[in-house]
Amino acid sequence: MDFMKTLIFFATYNEAGNVAALIEQIAERAPAADIVVVDDNSPDGTADAIRKLGRNNVTVLVRKGKLGLGTAHLLAFCYAVANGYEALVTMDADGSHDPQHLPALMEKLDSGYDFVIGSRYMKGGACDYDGYRLRVSQAANVAARLLLSVKLTEFTTSYRIFKVEKLRSLDFGALLVGGYSFFLTTVVEAARRGWRLAEVPIHFRERGYGTSKIPPFEIFRGVANLMRLAVVKVFGGKPSWEAFSPQPCGVCGTGYSVVNAAQGRMCVFCGDGR
Template sequence: MKTLVFSATYNEAGNVQGLLRGIVAAVPEADILIVDDNSQDGTAQALRALQLPQLTLIERPGKMGLGTAHLLAFCHALHHGYDTLVTLDADGSHEPASIPALIGQIRAGHDFVIGSRFCPGGSLSYTGYRRFLSRNANLLARRLLRIPLTEFTTSFRAYRVSRMRAFSLGELYLDGYSYAMATVVACAQHRFRMTEVPIRFLDRGYGSSKIPSFEIFRGVHNLLRLALIRAVRPLPQAEDQPLNACPHCHTAYSWIAFNARARQPRGACVACGASA
């Protein structure tokens, strides 16, 4: 099974070397993709210093956001013919040692696996307000979306890549952290076989959180929008999602075309940020 492990970075120089060593120890046969948003703290240099032959580093020209970085990883995995895509955060909150458990569920026949802090056996190092917010946000998502999972917001996940061609990538072109719940809804809409495995979620290592305070309010708005979509939209037909070359940076697979109902622009590149 050809596996790609992906993480997005922005000023994570203090964490990335430990992350990559952990990935190599957990899944030595996997390839690794890092998408860096022009970090100013030496993140890219720290990655190159490891000289890992299985590492692909894509450096984008600016801070383009976590959602588009994950879309770029989706396109990269599809274009290069991977069987499994694993995604995790670069800040030390996700333990690479848990990756084999996620891959094992893909091998067992599931299409989407999420590492859960809240299912039996999972744990969360947060305390106080942050713990309350995380737990109740996911409980609210479960009730509104009516998807039988305990976790919706963490990015520690595994996908069967062949099933990802059913995604309408333009509808997943979202700012901030809203992509996380939108992707779960897309998997449910297309009847992916979904499951979760327990993980330990740790507080980040070096650096500070990149989540802006207003993201909480945007997340609530997006959750309500997704719940409405789940309630009224008919099951979409499976599509063979095409991959398009960017006319600006010429990356062979990074141009996301929006459908007729989408807002302008009509397309955008998740590698260079160009739009038209």
């Protein structure tokens, strides 16, 4: 398969015990892809663990502290656009997203879709969660499907692949939402723009080294955001289209990281709002 110039991204915070194995597995499944890691200054030496691998196709962007998962993904969007990539894969660093699914995601995108999600809940998918966590996750995705009228089974995982040319049509400022609500919001913004959406089945595994970083209040914030998005989907109308162009930050000097939003400008690398 003659595939696109591909970038694979994951965010890290205290993932030193996972990253080496993950990068090796990615290299086996997608040897031609580049990798960019956004690390929020992990005190366990995650960034150093990546650098010690000595891989020329791996870039580590170390931010000054914990600036949020959504802004880490937006930084990857900006990086992909600024560096001329054609496809962007996003995934978790904790071992829950198995690189064995990368070829299926890439092939699905290459078959004519704009945005493909790895789904635990479609036919052929699997999830290692059990008990309360499984029920909450299933309920969240069923509620999203019903309220948003988007025919997907998975809205909340970050295991995804995008055509970068389509990313440029998004309102990056609208994606400046807290925590895991970013993933729901991205689906809604894509659906409103008429993107061709698809899913492939994945096996969502228990994380490896480390502990979950999902705060307890995230469920409540997610419910509130889902209600807001349902209103936007129904009453928001057709979004305006203005191609995203990478903008430099005058504070940290990053050449592609400033996002414009209703509340003002924000650099998704350093967090500066000027």
